[in-house]
Amino acid sequence: MSQRITTASKTASGAPSAASFPRHEQTFPALTPQEIARMRRFAEARNYRDGEKLFETGKPGPGMFVVLSGHVTITQRDGLGHVTPIIDQGPGQFLAEIGQLSGRIALVDGQAEGDVETLLISPAQLRALLVAEADLGERIMRALILRRVNLIQAGVGGPVLIGPADSSDVIRLRGFLTRNGNPHHLLDPKTDPDAAEVIARYSPSPTDWPLVVAPDGTVLRNPSESELARAMGMIRGLIKDRIYDVAVVGSGPAGLSTAVYAASEGLSVAVCDARAFGGQAGASARIENYLGFPTGISGLALTARAYNQAQKFGADMMIPVEVKALDCSREDGTFGLKLDSGEVLRARSVVVASGARYRRPEVANLADFEGRGVWYWASPIEARLCAEQEIVLVGGGNSAGQAAVFLSGHARRVNMVIRGGGLGASMSRYLIERIEATPNIELIFNTEVVALEGTAGASLERVRWRSRLSGEESGIDIRNLFLFVGADPATGWLDGCGVMVDRGGFVVTGAQIAKASGDPASALETSVPGVFAVGDVRSGSVKRVGGAIGEGAQVVATLHGFLGDTARPAL
Numbered sequence: 001m002s003q004r005i006t007t008a009s010k011t012a013s014g015a016p017s018a019a020s021f022p023r024h025e026q027t028f029p030a031l032t033p034q035e036i037a038r039m040r041r042f043a044e045a046r047n048y049r050d051g052e053k054l055f056e057t058g059k060p061g062p063g064m065f066v067v068l069s070g071h072v073t074i075t076q077r078d079g080l081g082h083v084t085p086i087i088d089q090g091p092g093q094f095l096a097e098i099g100q101l102s103g104r105i106a107l108v109d110g111q112a113e114g115d116v117e118t119l120l121i122s123p124a125q126l127r128a129l130l131v132a133e134a135d136l137g138e139r140i141m142r143a144l145i146l147r148r149v150n151l152i153q154a155g156v157g158g159p160v161l162i163g164p165a166d167s168s169d170v171i172r173l174r175g176f177l178t179r180n181g182n183p184h185h186l187l188d189p190k191t192d193p194d195a196a197e198v199i200a201r202y203s204p205s206p207t208d209w210p211l212v213v214a215p216d217g218t219v220l221r222n223p224s225e226s227e228l229a230r231a232m233g234m235i236r237g238l239i240k241d242r243i244y245d246v247a248v249v250g251s252g253p254a255g256l257s258t259a260v261y262a263a264s265e266g267l268s269v270a271v272c273d274a275r276a277f278g279g280q281a282g283a284s285a286r287i288e289n290y291l292g293f294p295t296g297i298s299g300l301a302l303t304a305r306a307y308n309q310a311q312k313f314g315a316d317m318m319i320p321v322e323v324k325a326l327d328c329s330r331e332d333g334t335f336g337l338k339l340d341s342g343e344v345l346r347a348r349s350v351v352v353a354s355g356a357r358y359r360r361p362e363v364a365n366l367a368d369f370e371g372r373g374v375w376y377w378a379s380p381i382e383a384r385l386c387a388e389q390e391i392v393l394v395g396g397g398n399s400a401g402q403a404a405v406f407l408s409g410h411a412r413r414v415n416m417v418i419r420g421g422g423l424g425a426s427m428s429r430y431l432i433e434r435i436e437a438t439p440n441i442e443l444i445f446n447t448e449v450v451a452l453e454g455t456a457g458a459s460l461e462r463v464r465w466r467s468r469l470s471g472e473e474s475g476i477d478i479r480n481l482f483l484f485v486g487a488d489p490a491t492g493w494l495d496g497c498g499v500m501v502d503r504g505g506f507v508v509t510g511a512q513i514a515k516a517s518g519d520p521a522s523a524l525e526t527s528v529p530g531v532f533a534v535g536d537v538r539s540g541s542v543k544r545v546g547g548a549i550g551e552g553a554q555v556v557a558t559l560h561g562f563l564g565d566t567a568r569p570a571l
């Protein structure tokens, strides 16, 4: 019978004991000697002297450590120099969180307390272990995810943002970090003494807000998402001369599904996304129609699971990386994807999963208020901004309905402005019933928003709308306007490479190509052999999470056929 190695109940460094963490038995499970013995074939021995660092905040993590003897203290060190003990780990414990699956930077420090003997399992070997050892792998994977969740909830280990909570750039960067599952911490420049010190040192001008202190202490002034991602080690350069079996563009449900199925079936996979994993679904407060979740699931929770799963099977997730153009000339037998960094990613096949981008209604000064009161999604961050306020939400589809129901729990009143005369043709019945049963949602039919008023570049103050029946105009003083008026396909990056699109710009595949050109193509193949399209970007797709995921699984069978038929270029 297996016997568990027990860990010290009181920690050496004064850090909280494991028992003080939520779900601590799953977050910090102890391994049995038999389990450790099974892990040895994936590991190499590493010993450390008292005080030596096993891993350091802000530097790429070497993988997962299993402690054989001695103790390791885990501490948080932020870019401002504060050190907080998190936990001590002893024999039978393993040290890692989800970032170690792909060798991301460490979010915490690990230091030997006395001499320590460990086994080190590299990221590649860790992925192999998770797949080969199903039961043990499940326990480890759950612990890695829960540890990241703890770090996110405590705001431990990521960058420190200094700026007013309602500034549009603070909201932009927090949205980016949250959508990508990165812990972070916000300091108020007016009240926090640490913030005051940084401000005194860097004297930011009004356009420099927020200041961002990366985990390694680097200070950035109002960075772009991509600058922040680089400072945090989220993006790494391409490995020279590497050729992937498949490059997936987009990590919404369709791209994630393609990545999980392709990587789990042995293909080498690169996934690029310009913003965050999850795509449009990641912005959905609650998906109620996805199979197997009778109480619904938030889009972020669903797609975060898939994102971790894709990494478990070894897919290279490159986020935020925008694909600017596709070169289909295939002179060396491969496709070239031109990235926003200027680098070219090479792959033997391409899956277009770039989905759709939010549509913007024709209101002259809309851009002046984007991120300053005009929103295209409704996450808890935006919801907090509307607490006890009256808001306007435009749209009559399912996404508008979900957002209205979600925001009605935060706002005093939600004015839902709808162009048509009813909801029956555009919204699911269950949502209509829920809206009708929610007293603080007001439905305003046959109406469109025509003007925004406020201080450009500052805040929205008033929205004007017009009745499409009487032409009468009226307005309302509000600070937050939510737009859910549909989306256009994200296909600009395909221009010039011969991929056929329909009149709306959606990528044409399969039977539609056969009809247009006479050449038969498999169901999800585009007019360029080796380029496939899945999910919302595909002409005729159902524009649902379930459909996107199904197509991602389906395309992988076709990919095998295509890759098997083409000569494999030398790596």
Ligand SMILES: Cc1cc2nc3c(=O)[nH]c(=O)nc-3n(C[C@H](O)[C@H](O)[C@H](O)COP(=O)(O)OP(=O)(O)OC[C@H]3O[C@@H](n4cnc5c(N)ncnc54)[C@H](O)[C@@H]3O)c2cc1C
Pocket: 249, 250, 251, 252, 253, 254, 255, 272, 273, 274, 275, 276, 277, 278, 279, 280, 281, 282, 283, 284, 285, 286, 287, 288, 289, 290, 321, 322, 323, 324, 353, 354, 355, 356, 357, 377, 398, 399, 400, 402, 403, 490, 493, 534, 535, 536, 537, 543, 544, 545, 546, 548
């Ligand atoms: C608020 C909201 C709620 C919704 N609720 C539901 C629901 O309850 N049930 C349901 O079934 N459906 C729902 N939907 C629809 C569902 O989210 C979509 O059908 C689904 O997300 C489509 O998945 P996709 O992977 O095809 O594309 P998307 O989700 O659009 O993902 C495309 C990804 O590609 C990336 N990308 C685009 N261009 C590039 C480029 N050049 N380089 C790199 N990356 C790029 C984008 O950043 C994006 O992450 C909802 C949609 C929204 C907006």
